[in-house]
Amino acid sequence: MTAPKVRSIRSRLLRWQFGALLVTAAIAAGVAYFAAWKGFNRVRDHGLEEIAQSVARHGTIEAPRLDNENRPDLGEFVSQVWRLDGQLSYSSLADIGPPLQTPGIHHVIWRNEEWRVFTLREKQELVQVAMAEGKRREDFVELLPSLFLPIGIVLVLALMLRSAVVNALVPLNDMRAEIAAREVNDLMPLRTDRLPDEVAPVGQAFNELMRKVERTLTSQRQFVADAAHELNTPLAAIKLHAQLARRARDEADRLDALVQLEHGIDRVSHLARQLLLLARLEPDMAAPDMEPVALARLAGQCVAQFSAQAEQQGVDLGLQVQADYSVLADPHGLQVLIDNLIGNALRYAPRGSRIDVLMRRDEEGPPELCVIDEGPGISPADRPRVLQRFARLEPEDSSGSGLGLAIVDSIVKQIGGALSLEDTPGGGLTVRIRFAGDQTASKP
Structure with a gap:
């Protein structure tokens, strides 16, 4: 089972900072150790050379010969003087000591112990000074605490960084606490003037989200209120016609009431379908799947669907395809769009008039779909209002839902x-839809 991934910003910052500090401290300590050890050896080797030169200049004094165990310099410096023929003329030890080496610095194993040896040739003799490596390491170990002092400083810095990170994240904790303490209906914006520059964009994005949520909730409340109001009238009419049908004294009155009842039910059903469709088109709803749609074929199907109604009303309904193209859209949505435009035009078209569904495309302009009628039209002042929900230019008109456009x-x-x-030349309304150029493709 894998361990859960760390998501805490504080943990990540501290982990990376501590890791970087520890790695830096380890590298610095290693470099300092090897540099100090190399420098220490160089200084001690220089000390051996100075002792050898001092012995060469001042000579030696024969001291009482003691056992090696009782000589104070055993384990420290061992001095030897050799003649050029290889005969030992002086040794600070009771026995010979480390074997004679050529002039210079040497590393020698004597008595199963490592020795550092410096040999100096001076006139007719060779002076050799040796020191045990073990003693040299002991002396170096005494210096290690001062070498590792930077690690202690790094640890202090790490604690200071931890405190800095915790303090830097306080605004985030405060913002989280403020959001958690809010009620469901509290959509007031957060104060961002006191937030750090790195946190302020988060607060501003949250405030923008709250504004969008507020707009959505307001729109939904208005939608529900309008829907309830619009449904109330046809439902009241249905109830009235049902009562009339129940109280009718003859068959003719009963049939007339039932016909009106059926019309009322059709109106409510149509309104319910329109409301459901409008709800699906809300901006906060998931976008439908888009696919290329052959618009001429779809428009032809829609025109054919309304042809019987147009013929019954005495309206000439036709399709003109000046340019055929495909549109990247939801096929069902496009069908609803064309159906609503044709249905709206038929609702107000006088007998003997004409409705054209036109597909065209100029060389420099975007592809267009136009529905052109010869009805009463809409004045320029009223055009923005008819695109709103439940808008009717004539309140007494109950034939539509006010949702089509x-x-x-x-x-x-x-x-x-x-x-x-737009106005239709000669009178009427032209609804023009321009498609985005990157969402259309001409037919070959």
Whole structure:
């Protein structure tokens, strides 16, 4: 079982800082140790050379011969003087001592012990001074505490860094505590003026998120209120027609009430479908899967679907394809878009008028889909309002839900297009949809 991954910023900072300090201290201690040991040996070797030169200049005085165990310099310096023919003329030991070496510094094993030996040739004799390596190491060990003093300093620095990291993360802890103490409906922004430069962007991003959440909640509350209001009227009408059908005294009145009841149920069903579709188009909902859609084929299917209704109303409904292209979009969303535009145009088209679904593309402009009718049109002042939810230019008009153009506008924004409402030459309304160039591809 693998250990859980460390996610604490403080733990990561301290781990990296302590690790870097320890590695640095170890490297520094190693370098200092080897440099000091090399320098110490150089100084002690120089001391051997000076002793040898002193012996050569001043000569030797025959001292009482003692056992090696009782000589005070045993284990320290051993001095020897040799003639050039190899005969020992003086030794500070009772016996010969380390064997004679050529002039210079040597490393010698004598009596199973390591010795450092310096040999100096002076006139007709050779002066040799030796010192046990063990004694030299003992002397060097006494210097080690001062060499490892930097490690202690590093540890002090590590503690200071730990304190600095903890203090630096206090604003994050305070911000976490403030967020945790909030109630569900508290969407007030955090104060970011006192936050450090590294933490302030987090607080600002949180405040921006709270503003988006507040806008979403406000939109949802308004949506629910509007939906409840819009559903109340047709439901009341359904209840009224049901009562009339139940109280009808003859078959004709009962059938008339039932027909009105059926119309009311159809209106509520249509409104419910529109509400569900509009809810799916909310910005905070997951975006649908996009795929290339052959728009001419889809528009033809939609026109064919409304052809019977158009013929019954005496309206000439047709499709003109000046340029065929595919659109990267949700196929269902595009079908709803075209259905709503055609249905909205048929709702207000007078008998004998014409509705054209036009697909075109200029050489320099984006591809367009236009639905052109010869109905009453919409004044420029009212056009922004008709794109809002449940907007009706005539409040007494109960034939629609007031959601058609709002749904169209939401779908256009979802696919990255642009919607505009324009006057039709000769009277009427032209709904023009411009698709983004990077989301379309011309048919070969």
